[in-house]
Amino acid sequence: MIQLKDINKIYDDGFQALENINLTLEEGKINVLIGPSGCGKTTTMKLLNRLTEYTDGEILVDGESIQDLNPIEIRRKMGYVIQNIGLFPHMSIYDNVATVPKLLKWDKRKIKQKVHDLLHMVNLDPETYKGRYPSELSGGQQQRIGVIRALAAEPSTILMDEPFSALDPISREQLQDELVRLQEEINKTIVFVTHDMDEAIKIADQIILMKDGHIVQKGTPHDILANPANDFVKEFLGEDRLGSTLPSTSTFVNYNYPTITTDQTTNEAIEQMTSEQIDQLPVLDGDNRLQGMVQLYDLFRQQDQLIEAVMMNTNQHISEETETNQLVDIFTQKKEKYLPYVAKDGKFIGMIEQQQVFNSLQEFYRSKRGGQ
Amino acid sequence: MNFLTELSQYMMENSSELFALTIEHILMVAYGIGLALLVGVPMGIIAARFEKLAPFIISITNILQLIPSLAMLAILMLYLGLGFETMVVGLFLYSLLPIVRNTYVGIKEVDPSIMEAGKGSGMTTFQLLRKVQLPLSIPFLMAGLRVASVIAIAVACIGPYIGAEGLGKEIISGISLQSEVKIYAGAIPATILAIIADLCLGGIEKKTKKRIA
Numbered sequence: 027m028i029q030l031k032d033i034n035k036i037y038d039d040g041f042q043a044l045e046n047i048n049l050t051l052e053e054g055k056i057n058v059l060i061g062p063s064g065c066g067k068t069t070t071m072k073l074l075n076r077l078t079e080y081t082d083g084e085i086l087v088d089g090e091s092i093q094d095l096n097p098i099e100i101r102r103k104m105g106y107v108i109q110n111i112g113l114f115p116h117m118s119i120y121d122n123v124a125t126v127p128k129l130l131k132w133d134k135r136k137i138k139q140k141v142h143d144l145l146h147m148v149n150l151d152p153e154t155y156k157g158r159y160p161s162e163l164s165g166g167q168q169q170r171i172g173v174i175r176a177l178a179a180e181p182s183t184i185l186m187d188e189p190f191s192a193l194d195p196i197s198r199e200q201l202q203d204e205l206v207r208l209q210e211e212i213n214k215t216i217v218f219v220t221h222d223m224d225e226a227i228k229i230a231d232q233i234i235l236m237k238d239g240h241i242v243q244k245g246t247p248h249d250i251l252a253n254p255a256n257d258f259v260k261e262f263l264g265e266d267r268l269g270s271t272l273p274s275t276s277t278f279v280n281y282n283y284p285t286i287t288t289d290q291t292t293n294e295a296i297e298q299m300t301s302e303q304i305d306q307l308p309v310l311d312g313d314n315r316l317q318g319m320v321q322l323y324d325l326f327r328q329q330d331q332l333i334e335a336v337m338m339n340t341n342q343h344i345s346e347e348t349e350t351n352q353l354v355d356i357f358t359q360k361k362e363k364y365l366p367y368v369a370k371d372g373k374f375i376g377m378i379e380q381q382q383v384f385n386s387l388q389e390f391y392r393s394k395r396g397g398q
Numbered sequence: 399m400n401f402l403t404e405l406s407q408y409m410m411e412n413s414s415e416l417f418a419l420t421i422e423h424i425l426m427v428a429y430g431i432g433l434a435l436l437v438g439v440p441m442g443i444i445a446a447r448f449e450k451l452a453p454f455i456i457s458i459t460n461i462l463q464l465i466p467s468l469a470m471l472a473i474l475m476l477y478l479g480l481g482f483e484t485m486v487v488g489l490f491l492y493s494l495l496p497i498v499r500n501t502y503v504g505i506k507e508v509d510p511s512i513m514e515a516g517k518g519s520g521m522t523t524f525q526l527l528r529k530v531q532l533p534l535s536i537p538f539l540m541a542g543l544r545v546a547s548v549i550a551i552a553v554a555c556i557g558p559y560i561g562a563e564g565l566g567k568e569i570i571s572g573i574s575l576q577s578e579v580k581i582y583a584g585a586i587p588a589t590i591l592a593i594i595a596d597l598c599l600g601g602i603e604k605k606t607k608k609r610i611a
């Protein structure tokens with residue numbers, strides 16, 4: 027685990043690039059640093075392998091201050107994929123991938139085995155590619171080599187600075203998928219810098235959103251989609267883009283959610299909820315219009331009564347005209363797990379579950395191809 | 399008699415003498431440039447590593463090259479006496495600038511992102527130099543070597559004035575004897591040497607550049 031505590035970074039020219047950064051980078055997770063260009067993502071990342079030194083604060087790696095560790099050793103233990111790939115043009119692919127194992131003086135056979143395994147892992151045939159030079163590879167292939175070079179010495183932490191930003195959308199998409207798959211396989215702590223929200227939502231376990239040297243918000247993609255901290259975050263999430271391409275609201279509706287009518291009894295409602303294992307029911311009138319809601323725990327104290335007498339009148343609902351991108355806002359404001367979905371004429375259609383909205387949105391980003 | 403037949407006859411008759419002079423010419427140049435590499439590459443590295451020293455180092459080598467060759471050799475002769483070694487020292491001083499400057503530029507020109515990749519992989523300063531900066535500056539060094547060789551082959555022709563032999567011997571004695579044949583017999587091999595050096599080192603330069611680009 028890597029912890030940054032009250033980190034400030036002032037460059038030699040007096041520019042304060044980071045202010046009061048407090049951050050825990052989770053073990054075995056993909057931590058994504060995101061924010062507009064110049065917000066301090068690269069600076070934050072370079073503090074971790076001491077390519078840059080912080081001005082004050084403390085960085086702990088597994089409880090030990092990195093000031094007490096040898097920078098050369100830290101770098102050999104942390105894989106690093108730099109912003110512009112940075113393959114060594116005068117070295118073969120084999121030698122590029124073997125860079126850190128060679129510095130660590132691994133046994134030759136072990137290095138060979140490792141390089142072959144890694145090339146296989148990213149679907150490049152070792153016999154074909156190991157003797158080639160970087161200039162003989164496509165951009166996507168070079169990027170893969172950049173990634174596996176960082177993995178070669180089996181580091182526990184991998185730093186990746188906009189590793190896919192220079193790629194065409196299709197290669198980028200492929201490499202994102204590969205990274206997620208790889209992460210499940212090798213379970214490293216990954217620190218990943220990007221300025222692409224689609225990418226962040228797709229791959230992140232934790233998103234750290236930065237602006238002007240500050241952390242604006244951090245959390246799971248779900249947290250951030252569910253509770254954008256302010257307008258900056260919302261803007262960064264891109265409401266317009268969400269609205270135009272997202273699946274329609276109706277895809278989130280559970281049409282089979284049980285209902286009850288005003289003239290039924292509380293006992294019937296309790297029975298229905300316990301058998302369906304839910305804790306609330308929408309109440310409808312004879313015309314299928316939404317009248318209110320009943321909660322399981324309220325009803326226990328009010329047995330043998332008519333629903334009409336005990337229900338909470340509610341106007342909390344999502345109307346048929348609501349856009350998908352507004353759903354996140356609505357759920358955020360109302361703090362409800364479920365909300366009824368109602369047609370223009372007031373007739374009940376079904377229920378929408380908050381969890382499902384967020385899951386679907388995340389799924390949508392994960393599966394979206396060619397995101398910009 | 400036709401001039402060309404006369405020339406070829408002369409060259410044939412004196413072929414072993416001319417061959418020996420050519421070898422000596424090549425040796426002077428090779429020793430001079432070898433020394434310049436030995437001294438100049440570290441100087442170039444130091445200039446690149448300690449940016450404050452760079453202007454100082456570069457201007458010294460620059461001034462060395464601005465001294466007219468005959469004057470430089472004459473001054474050297476005052477201290478080192480006549481002979482082969484004096485010529486080698488002269489050629490060494492002459493070759494220093496292209497080698498120091500090109501080593502310096504070659505190291506400075508290495509793409510910063512490649513340097514960062516090396517540093518970020520945990521290379522020490524020395525490993526960075528040996529594994530990244532020097533190999534990547536080879537095309538520049540080759541270019542410097544090429545310039546240095548062509549200049550050195552030319553400068554070596556005035557060797558006989560300071561007691562060193564080489565192809566200059568034929569040319570200079572040709573001047574004093576007013577023998578066109580002798581002048582050409584020295585000038586042609588010297589020119590061919592320069593052309594070969596230019597082509598070969600140019601070829602190597604191109605090859606190393608291609609791999610790296």
Ligand SMILES: Nc1ncnc2c1ncn2[C@@H]1O[C@H](COP(=O)(O)OP(=O)(O)O)[C@@H](O)[C@H]1O
Nearest residue numbers: 037039041043062063064065066067068069070
């Ligand atoms: N060596 C430096 N000296 C002075 N300012 C710098 C230096 N490196 C970066 N900066 C500044 O710090 C800010 C953050 O840079 P960086 O971390 O590279 O941003 P990001 O990676 O988020 O685009 C930028 O405004 C940049 O100009």
Ligand SMILES: [Mg+2]
Nearest residue numbers: 067068069109
């Ligand atoms: Mg950056």
